[in-house]
Amino acid sequence: MNGLWVSIVAMKMAALSEPVPWVAWFLWLFVGFAGLFPLLVAYIVWGERKVAARFQDRIGPNRVGPFGLLQSIADLVKLLFKEDFTPARADFLIHALAPVLMLISAMLSLAVIPFGFGSVSMRNDPVTGVLRPTLTGFSAVDLPSGVPYLIAVSSIASLGLFLAGWSSRNKYALLGSMRSVAQMVSYEIPQVLATVPIVLWSGTLSLTGILDRQVETGWYVLTPPGFMAFVIFMISSFAEVNRAPFDLPEAESELIAGFHLEYSSMRFGLFFLAEYMSMFAVCCICTTLFLGGGAIPFLAFPRGLLGGYVVVDLFLNLITILVFSLKVGLLIFLFFWVRATLPRMRVDRLMAFAWKLLIPLCLVNLLIAAIWFEIVIRPVAGRPDGPGFLQWWIGFGVTALLEVLAFFGAVWLYRQDSEHSLKTWRSSTGSKPSIIAWRSVPTKV
Amino acid sequence: MAFGRGLVVGHLVTLRRFVRTFMVGAGRTWQRRGGGPQRVDFFQSPERGLEPVIEQTDETEGIFTVEYPDERLKVHERFRVLPVLVYDDADGGIRCTSCNICAKVCPPQCIWMTHAQGPDGNPVPVPEDFFIDMDVCMNCGLCAEYCPFDAIKMDQNFELANYERHQSHIFSMQDLLVSSGYYAETHPEAWMSADEQSERAKASKKKNQRLQKALSSSGDVPRLD
Numbered sequence: 001m002n003g004l005w006v007s008i009v010a011m012k013m014a015a016l017s018e019p020v021p022w023v024a025w026f027l028w029l030f031v032g033f034a035g036l037f038p039l040l041v042a043y044i045v046w047g048e049r050k051v052a053a054r055f056q057d058r059i060g061p062n063r064v065g066p067f068g069l070l071q072s073i074a075d076l077v078k079l080l081f082k083e084d085f086t087p088a089r090a091d092f093l094i095h096a097l098a099p100v101l102m103l104i105s106a107m108l109s110l111a112v113i114p115f116g117f118g119s120v121s122m123r124n125d126p127v128t129g130v131l132r133p134t135l136t137g138f139s140a141v142d143l144p145s146g147v148p149y150l151i152a153v154s155s156i157a158s159l160g161l162f163l164a165g166w167s168s169r170n171k172y173a174l175l176g177s178m179r180s181v182a183q184m185v186s187y188e189i190p191q192v193l194a195t196v197p198i199v200l201w202s203g204t205l206s207l208t209g210i211l212d213r214q215v216e217t218g219w220y221v222l223t224p225p226g227f228m229a230f231v232i233f234m235i236s237s238f239a240e241v242n243r244a245p246f247d248l249p250e251a252e253s254e255l256i257a258g259f260h261l262e263y264s265s266m267r268f269g270l271f272f273l274a275e276y277m278s279m280f281a282v283c284c285i286c287t288t289l290f291l292g293g294g295a296i297p298f299l300a301f302p303r304g305l306l307g308g309y310v311v312v313d314l315f316l317n318l319i320t321i322l323v324f325s326l327k328v329g330l331l332i333f334l335f336f337w338v339r340a341t342l343p344r345m346r347v348d349r350l351m352a353f354a355w356k357l358l359i360p361l362c363l364v365n366l367l368i369a370a371i372w373f374e375i376v377i378r379p380v381a382g383r384p385d386g387p388g389f390l391q392w393w394i395g396f397g398v399t400a401l402l403e404v405l406a407f408f409g410a411v412w413l414y415r416q417d418s419e420h421s422l423k424t425w426r427s428s429t430g431s432k433p434s435i436i437a438w439r440s441v442p443t444k445v
Numbered sequence: 446m447a448f449g450r451g452l453v454v455g456h457l458v459t460l461r462r463f464v465r466t467f468m469v470g471a472g473r474t475w476q477r478r479g480g481g482p483q484r485v486d487f488f489q490s491p492e493r494g495l496e497p498v499i500e501q502t503d504e505t506e507g508i509f510t511v512e513y514p515d516e517r518l519k520v521h522e523r524f525r526v527l528p529v530l531v532y533d534d535a536d537g538g539i540r541c542t543s544c545n546i547c548a549k550v551c552p553p554q555c556i557w558m559t560h561a562q563g564p565d566g567n568p569v570p571v572p573e574d575f576f577i578d579m580d581v582c583m584n585c586g587l588c589a590e591y592c593p594f595d596a597i598k599m600d601q602n603f604e605l606a607n608y609e610r611h612q613s614h615i616f617s618m619q620d621l622l623v624s625s626g627y628y629a630e631t632h633p634e635a636w637m638s639a640d641e642q643s644e645r646a647k648a649s650k651k652k653n654q655r656l657q658k659a660l661s662s663s664g665d666v667p668r669l670d
Contacts, residue, residue, distance in 0.1 A: 051463070054463050054466045054467075054472070054508075055459055055462060055463045057462070057466055057507065057508055057509060057510075058508065058510055059472075059508055059510045059512075062512075337456065337459065337460065337463075338456070340459050340463070341455050341456050341458075341459040342452075342455070407448070408448060411448050411449070
C-alpha cells in the first residue's frame, strides 16, 4: 500500500510539475512493474491455492507463515536455487528469451490500464468533438490507441510460447507449443471482436477514454450486447491465458508440461509468473472495458470532485483503485471457480468452439451493438443528461431480444453442425464410431 | 438440447461446496479441528505426545483435513506396525522363551535371536538377544499369531523415521521390550479377553516350570522365586 501511495504522489508530481516526469516513470517501473505487480501475482498464486483447496474441502497452504502467506515466497526461493538447465542442443539465446517475452507481454498490457480515475482535464469529446472535462486516468501510459496496443502486445505471448517450444529442441515441447499457438491464435479473434462494440460506443481507442465514457453513461456490461461481449471476452480470455478449461498447452494430467517441458529453475518460474500476470492483466482489461474500471456501481460519484485539491484527488484515486482491485479480484475468483468446476476440453472441440460458435456470435453481437448505438447512444450524443429512461429501456428490450435469439440460434446451429458431421462420418464408415472404425477409413477410400 | 444449463448448474454446485466450507464444520472458525488457536500462530505446535486425536467419520462436514503432526487420527486396536517383546510388570520377567517359532514363521525372515546360556553352558529358555530388522519386516503379524507364550505382540507406533538406517534400523531386545502394562493400554480389548487371560496364566506357569527344570538340571541352583 505504501508503494501505491508513492506512485500516486509521483503521478501528481508529474502532473503538477512537467519538468520531472522521470520521477513518475521511475516509480511506475521500479515500484509498480518490478515490485508491486510481481508481488501481487505471487499472492494471486497463493489465493488460487487457498480457493482451490476450499472448493475441494481442504485447507490449502498453512504451514509457511500465518495462513501460509509466505508460501509463495518460499516457492520463489526454491525455484531460484534449483539448477538452471538448458538442453545441450537447445538454441540458448532463444531458450533464454522465450519466458522473458511472455512476461513482457503481460507487463506491457498492464502499462495502459487506468487503475484509478487520475485527475480531470479538458479534452475533446470523441463523439461530438466538444471540449469537456475528461478523466486522465491513473495509468503508466495513457495511449490514445490503447485497444490496438493491447491486441498487439498480447500477441507477443504466443510468440514467446512458440519460441519456447521451438528452441528447446524437443519434439514434445514443439508439439505442445504448436497446439497452444493454434489455440491462442484462434481465440484472439473472438477476444478482439468482443472489444469492438466498446470502441464503437465510446468512440475512442484510449482505455482512459473508455473508462470516462462508462462513468458517464453506465457500465457496458449492463447493456445486453455489452453483456454478451463480456461473456465472449471472458471465455476467450480463459483460452488466451491458458487457463482451465482451455489449459491444453500444459495439461498437467495428460502431457508432461507442454511448451515449457525443458525449462527449470527460475526460467520455469518466469513462465509461471507470466501466466498469472497475464491472467491478472486480462482481468484488469476486462474490468476497464466492461465493468467501468474504478467506478462505484450506478454512481458517477468521485468524478465531480476531481480536479480541485491534490489531497482530495489522491484520496479519491485511492478509493477508485480499491474499487478497481475489488472488481479485478472478483474476476480472478471467476477464473479459480471455473477451474474448480470444468474438465479440460478436447482439442478438436476447442477449435470448433472458437470458430463455429464464438466468432459467429461475436459478429452478430457487433450488429446488435450497432443497433444499441443507434437507439441509445447516438440520439443523445453531446447532451449532458445522457439517454432518457424510456429510450434506454426500449434499447434494452430490443437488443436483449435479439441477443437471446442470436445466442440460441448460434448454439442450435453449432449443435446441428456437429450432429450432421457425426452422421456423415458414421454413414461413410458404416459402423459405430470407434477408433478401429476410424482407422479403417483410409483403406476404403 | 440444453443451452448451457448443465454448465451453469455445475458451477453452482461447486460454488455451493466452496461456500459450505465456510458455513459448517472446521472451516467455520479460525480453529483447528482438534481445537487450539492455530493457523495464525507462528511456529507453535502442540507438545509431542499431547497432540489432539480427531476422528474422520462419514458425518464429517466441510473441511475434513487432519493436520497430521499437530493432530492425529485415532489408532484402533487392531492397527499393527512392528512387533515388540512383552515383559511382565509383575516379576519383570521376559515372556519369550527363545523357542525360535517366530523366526521360523516370519515370511521375510527378519527375526533372529540368540539363546541364553546357564552358568555351565546349557541353554536357558530366555533370549540373550533378540533382533528384528525393521526395514525388512512387513508388519504381517504372523509372529504374534504363532507365539505360544504371548511374548511377541504387534505395536502401534508408526513414527519410525530415522536419519540413519544401518545401525538404528535393526532393533535389538533393548529397543523391542515393552511392559505388559503398555500392551494392556494399547490393546485393552485383547488384554481383557478371557482367552488371553487364561493363556497368560498357563504360559507363566509353564515357563516357570521349564526354567526351574533347566536350572535344577544344570547343577548348582540359584533358585528364582
